[in-house]
Amino acid sequence: MSEVRVRIAPSPTGAPHVGTAYIALFNYVFAKQHQGKFILRIEDTDQTRSHPVYEENILQALRWIGITWDEGPDIGGQYAPYRQSERTELYQKYAQELLEKQGAYRCFCTPECLEQMRTERSQKNLSPKYDGRCRNLTQEEIAKKLEANEPYVIRLKVPEGKCVIQDRLRGQVEYDYQEVDDQVLLKSDGFPTYHLANVVDDHLMKISHVIRGEEWLPSTPKHVLLYNLFGWEKPEFIHMPLLLNPDGSKLSKRKNPTSIFYYRDAGYLPEALLNYLGMMGYSRPNGQEKFTIEEMISDFDISRISLGGSVFDLKKLRWLCGRYMRENHSAEALCKRMESWRMNSAFITQLLPLMMERMETLSDFMPKCAFFWANEVDPAEELLIPAKKTKEETLNVLQSIVFKAEQEPYWTKAIIENIIRKTSEIWKWKIRETTGVLFVAITGKKVAPPLYESMEFLGPSLCRYRLVQAIEKLGGLTKEKIREIEKEIDIREKNLITT
RNA sequence: GGCCUCAUCGUCUAGCCAGGUUCAGGACACAGGGUUUUCAACCCUGCAACACGGGUCCAAAUCCCGUUGAGGUCACCA
Numbered sequence: 001m002s003e004v005r006v007r008i009a010p011s012p013t014g015a016p017h018v019g020t021a022y023i024a025l026f027n028y029v030f031a032k033q034h035q036g037k038f039i040l041r042i043e044d045t046d047q048t049r050s051h052p053v054y055e056e057n058i059l060q061a062l063r064w065i066g067i068t069w070d071e072g073p074d075i076g077g078q079y080a081p082y083r084q085s086e087r088t089e090l091y092q093k094y095a096q097e098l099l100e101k102q103g104a105y106r107c108f109c110t111p112e113c114l115e116q117m118r119t120e121r122s123q124k125n126l127s128p129k130y131d132g133r134c135r136n137l138t139q140e141e142i143a144k145k146l147e148a149n150e151p152y153v154i155r156l157k158v159p160e161g162k163c164v165i166q167d168r169l170r171g172q173v174e175y176d177y178q179e180v181d182d183q184v185l186l187k188s189d190g191f192p193t194y195h196l197a198n199v200v201d202d203h204l205m206k207i208s209h210v211i212r213g214e215e216w217l218p219s220t221p222k223h224v225l226l227y228n229l230f231g232w233e234k235p236e237f238i239h240m241p242l243l244l245n246p247d248g249s250k251l252s253k254r255k256n257p258t259s260i261f262y263y264r265d266a267g268y269l270p271e272a273l274l275n276y277l278g279m280m281g282y283s284r285p286n287g288q289e290k291f292t293i294e295e296m297i298s299d300f301d302i303s304r305i306s307l308g309g310s311v312f313d314l315k316k317l318r319w320l321c322g323r324y325m326r327e328n329h330s331a332e333a334l335c336k337r338m339e340s341w342r343m344n345s346a347f348i349t350q351l352l353p354l355m356m357e358r359m360e361t362l363s364d365f366m367p368k369c370a371f372f373w374a375n376e377v378d379p380a381e382e383l384l385i386p387a388k389k390t391k392e393e394t395l396n397v398l399q400s401i402v403f404k405a406e407q408e409p410y411w412t413k414a415i416i417e418n419i420i421r422k423t424s425e426i427w428k429w430k431i432r433e434t435t436g437v438l439f440v441a442i443t444g445k446k447v448a449p450p451l452y453e454s455m456e457f458l459g460p461s462l463c464r465y466r467l468v469q470a471i472e473k474l475g476g477l478t479k480e481k482i483r484e485i486e487k488e489i490d491i492r493e494k495n496l497i498t499t
Numbered sequence: 500g501g502c503c504u505c506a507u508c509g510u511c512u513a514g515c516c517a518g519g520u521u522c523a524g525g526a527c528a529c530a531g532g533g534u535u536u537u538c539a540a541c542c543c544u545g546c547a548a549c550a551c552g553g554g555u556c557c558a559a560a561u562c563c564c565g566u567u568g569a570g571g572u573c574a575c576c577a
Contacts, residue, residue, distance in 0.1 A: 049576070214572095289526060315528060
């Protein structure tokens with residue numbers, strides 16, 4: 001058998017997700033088991049959502065949890081570059097090839113036109129897929145539009161017939177090409193979509209096994225079609241089970257902390273998190289629950305992966321982490337871990353300027369600053385809601401802060417201040433009303449060190465977690481309600497600009 | 500809604516492929532007890548599942564079919 005080469009291909013569009021670490025782990029273990037290579041490739045083809053900071057965060061997060069790669073954007077490799085934004089010419093070339101092979105076609109439809117088409121189709125109870133109106137443009141029409149510099153995308157020409165996918169875990173999965181949309185391969189900005197970039201890179205980087213989440217199963221026919229069109233050998237597909245929320249839906253940040261940095265900042269041991277991920281959908285042949293990644297590699301058996309999704313259970317993760325703490329560490333060793341976490345003089349020195357004026361004895365420090373080293377702060381409900389505000393209004397503000405914070409790749413005092421000011425304007429709250437809520441949500445108390453700096457030092461993951469905890473404390477928000485708030489923010493924001 | 504995937508204790512799972520050794524084993528959580536100055540840890544005990552209905556077979560959690568349920572997916576996001 002030729003060399004095993006697998007990859008993790010995250011897109012740098014937000015906080016580094018535990019799901020990424022989960023899939024990375026199984027790829028890594030599979031590679032090491034076969035003396036193969038594990039590759040990290042950054043899929044930053046979405047120009048509007050990608051950010052270099054998010055990319056750096058992914059690398060940091062994976063390193064923290066203990067996963068290393070043999071080739072990647074930071075260390076290079078034989079098939080560099082490993083960042084898709086640096087490979088655009090390649091995708092354009094292959095898109096061109098597809099055009100010549102009649103496997104794809106130019107589509108000049110505007111977003112508005114597509115929108116309209118979709119609503120029309122849904123009114124007629126048709127599936128919302130593209131109706132292929134640009135498929136049969138004549139050479140003259142195309143030439144004319146090109147001449148006029150009309151923007152276009154390149155779409156996959158999906159044929160008739162059936163597509164049979166071989167999945168290592170699921171056997172044969174059959175799809176009718178009728179169900180498959182004429183997927184956009186190359187966007188009008190010249191960047192590829194996932195489907196094109198992914199297939200091109202997997203081929204060029206000689207990826208032998210594609211181990212990815214189950215959510216990719218329905219788009220695999222497109223990928224198979226591309227391999228066939230190019231005449232390339234297909235990798236083996238292995239679709240992993242999904243990580244789930246307690247209610248059984250796909251793990252989401254709305255209901256759970258999903259950022260790897262949250263677990264780091266909340267004081268979980270990386271080896272415990274990694275171990276826990278290794279028991280999601282998998283069990284060692286000897287039944288052992290606490291194991292190192294090396295042990296996992298030593299007797300890894302991919303057929304032992306179970307197919308139902310796994311609920312990510314924080315309680316069991318805590319228990320596992322506890323075992324690592326007391327079974328694998330001396331007091332000295334644990335102290336070192338705490339130091340490298342945030343129990344160190346550098347961190348305290350950072351805090352002291354905020355506290356010096358508020359202290360009369362040294363012992364005043366810790367009680368007021370304990371929240372910096374805590375996971376949860378358990379804010380009291382009655383403290384959370386300002387005097388002249390309702391619970392609902394408070395919920396709106398809290399959720400708005402979460403939204404705004406999510407959109408910021410950086411986390412500084414100035415940005416935090418800006419988020420708070422903006423949110424207050426949107427909901428017509430006084431700044432001190434907003435900060436009052438935040439003091440309680442973030443620190444658990446009304447009296448604490450200055451808010452903006454505290455939030456900065458605490459970090460975005462922990463802040464977000466506490467904000468969501470506060471929202472839960474006030475009764476929580478449904479998916480629909482969150483969407484409503486999102487819309488409302490949008491409307492109010494536009495009004496602010498116009499008035 | 501269409502398509503696809505999946506289906507063992509509340510949760511993670513073993514057993515299923517190669518049907519009998521299983522009135523289904525372990526772990527988390529929970530409850531009770533022990534130990535301990537307290538708490539935690541630790542030890543013991545308990546609670547608790549083969550989604551349902553058909554078939555095949557001497558025998559089915561295990562094989563087949565159907566039903567139901569859950570999830571995923573249907574973007575110029577990945």
